[in-house]
Amino acid sequence: MTANFDEKHPCFSPSGHRAGAQVRSRRTCVELATPGVQGLRPYVPGKPIEELERELGVSNTLKLASNENPLGASPLALEAAAKAVAGLHLYPDDIGFRLRNKLAARFGISPDAVVLGSGSSDVIDMVTRAFLGPGRNAVFAEHSFAMYPIFTQAIGAQGKVAKALPPDHPVMPHGHDLQTLATAVDADTRVVFIANPNNPTGTWLKAAELKAFIAGLPEDVVVVLDEAYTEFVEEPEFPDGSRWLAEFPNLIVTRTFSKIFGLAGLRIGYGLANPELAAVVGRVRHPFNVNSIALAAAEAALDDEAFIRRSIQVNSAGLKQLASAFDEMGLRHIPSVGNFIAVDVGRSGPETYQALLREGVIVRPIANYDLPNHLRVTVGLPEENERFLGALKKVLGR
Ligand SMILES: *Cc1c(COP(=O)(O)O)cnc(C)c1O
Numbered sequence: 001m002t003a004n005f006d007e008k009h010p011c012f013s014p015s016g017h018r019a020g021a022q023v024r025s026r027r028t029c030v031e032l033a034t035p036g037v038q039g040l041r042p043y044v045p046g047k048p049i050e051e052l053e054r055e056l057g058v059s060n061t062l063k064l065a066s067n068e069n070p071l072g073a074s075p076l077a078l079e080a081a082a083k084a085v086a087g088l089h090l091y092p093d094d095i096g097f098r099l100r101n102k103l104a105a106r107f108g109i110s111p112d113a114v115v116l117g118s119g120s121s122d123v124i125d126m127v128t129r130a131f132l133g134p135g136r137n138a139v140f141a142e143h144s145f146a147m148y149p150i151f152t153q154a155i156g157a158q159g160k161v162a163k164a165l166p167p168d169h170p171v172m173p174h175g176h177d178l179q180t181l182a183t184a185v186d187a188d189t190r191v192v193f194i195a196n197p198n199n200p201t202g203t204w205l206k207a208a209e210l211k212a213f214i215a216g217l218p219e220d221v222v223v224v225l226d227e228a229y230t231e232f233v234e235e236p237e238f239p240d241g242s243r244w245l246a247e248f249p250n251l252i253v254t255r256t257f258s259k260i261f262g263l264a265g266l267r268i269g270y271g272l273a274n275p276e277l278a279a280v281v282g283r284v285r286h287p288f289n290v291n292s293i294a295l296a297a298a299e300a301a302l303d304d305e306a307f308i309r310r311s312i313q314v315n316s317a318g319l320k321q322l323a324s325a326f327d328e329m330g331l332r333h334i335p336s337v338g339n340f341i342a343v344d345v346g347r348s349g350p351e352t353y354q355a356l357l358r359e360g361v362i363v364r365p366i367a368n369y370d371l372p373n374h375l376r377v378t379v380g381l382p383e384e385n386e387r388f389l390g391a392l393k394k395v396l397g398r
Contacts, residue, residue: 076307132157196210
């Protein structure tokens with residue numbers, strides 16, 4: 001079938017305007033977009049298993065590319081999700097009454113302090129739409145989460161990248177540098193994004209230094225503290241941003257059910273902020289942004305303490321397994337407290353990634369995060385980590 005886009009969509013072809021149409025411009029579709037969107041490079045997700053199997057005609061693919069929980073979803077959440085299917089003809093509860101109340105009780109805050117999102121990336125997007133726009137900027141660190149620059153640019157604001165700590169830093173190579181972040185903040189800055197721990201590096205900031213950083217920011221700067229991996233962290237000095245909400249009215253802490261709770265496919269996350277800030281963020285929330293199955297599953301997942309405990313154990317054992325294997329192979333890696341680890345393969349990350357695909361193993365190249373020789377691998381089950389390590393040794397010829 002040959003589609004003739006020119007007929008319906010003149011912008012696809014500068015030469016193909018419909019006869020008789022009022023020609024206001026002969027620009028391409030991209031040229032019709034806003035300046036921010038024109039320069040936008042969309043988010044590149046981890047390669048889906050099905051896609052690789054379609055392309056290579058293989059099966060039994062291992063995906064360690066998107067920081068998904070190798071134990072699957074919380075069993076309690078699955079049970080609740082199955083029950084919720086019976087109500088699919090009804091719109092979801094737009095205000096997410098039960099889940100917000102449950103989260104509020106858990107954190108000792110008001111339900112008005114909780115904003116639900118279709119994944120926490122939805123909440124991050126809401127913050128950018130509420131506080132950013134042309135003439136304003138957002139500050140974030142080098143090697144930080146790819147969604148920050150994407151959402152910022154899409155809304156016409158400027159992203160300001162603060163240099164990370166150097167690769168040879170003795171404690172936190174490639175970690176957030178609070179000094180450069182503070183320096184990057186100027187009169188037009190309205191949002192600062194901090195991922196703790198950071199993705200894709202797995203580096204983290206201690207409670208005392210992070211708190212002092214937030215306290216030192218101008219009050220008209222909204223701080224997004226992205227805690228997508230917080231439940232995995234066992235470091236005693238690791239902060240819990242939810243405890244700082246009363247102190248910092250400009251702070252919003254985001255969390256997700258995609259990672260430790262194993263509900264990435266359902267798309268649900270949340271933001272915690274003082275109620276006034278939460279209300280402003282909520283103004284740009286799409287109606288019914290969280291679906292009814294996600295609401296039910298998330299509520300149940302919060303109670304699944306056994307699953308959380310098991311997930312933490314599997315993860316910390318897997319992190320050790322991967323790190324010590326990298327050490328044995330003489331590969332440098334970034335010390336991580338997340339459910340993933342970035343390893344320097346000493347050659348092109350994207351090429352090594354392609355070679356691993358041919359072994360049926362999907363990891364994540366992170367050249368687009370300015371780490372061209374690193375791969376980010378999600379911690380799997382012990383046998384999955386072993387399989388990845390075997391494939392890596394083969395591909396690197398070690
Ligand atoms: C995975 C991730 C998120 C959240 O993703 P959602 O699925 O949208 O909740 C947010 N921030 C970081 C740094 C992440 O890695």
